[in-house]
Amino acid sequence: MKKKSALYWIPRIIAIAFILFISIFAFDEPFLSLGFFIHLIPSFILIAALVAAWIWEKIGGIIFILLAIVFTFVFSTYRSIFSFLQISLVLLIIGILFLINGIKKKKINKTSTIHPTDS
Numbered sequence: 309m310k311k312k313s314a315l316y317w318i319p320r321i322i323a324i325a326f327i328l329f330i331s332i333f334a335f336d337e338p339f340l341s342l343g344f345f346i347h348l349i350p351s352f353i354l355i356a357a358l359v360a361a362w363i364w365e366k367i368g369g370i371i372f373i374l375l376a377i378v379f380t381f382v383f384s385t386y387r388s389i390f391s392f393l394q395i396s397l398v399l400l401i402i403g404i405l406f407l408i409n410g411i412k413k414k415k416i417n418k419t420s421t422i423h424p425t426d427s
Contacts, residue, residue: 319405365410372403
């Protein structure tokens with residue numbers, strides 16, 4: 309089994325930590341109430357994005373970047389620099405890291421391809 313690089317794991321770990329952070333906000337509603345699940349909708353969307361990014365890194369990176377834009381306007385993080393840094397910028401960084409890893413992986417796969425005439 310090949311050892312994965314730090315660039316492979318960093319966006320995944322940050323995304324999981326961010327999903328846990330966002331999920332904390334659901335606990336301002338009674339546990340297992342309708343409001344609780346409504347507050348978890350962003351977490352469910354982020355989990356779906358993480359699953360997509362785990363399989364298809366470039367597509368997942370684009371999804372996280374789009375989510376950064378959507379979260380900026382839906383949650384009005386543009387009004388406060390602290391909110392923007394904690395919510396939107398984190399998603400943007402995750403997306404960029406997934407894109408970099410996907411592009412890097414594609415370049416490595418292209419350069420390491422063995423042609424039948426080389427053997």
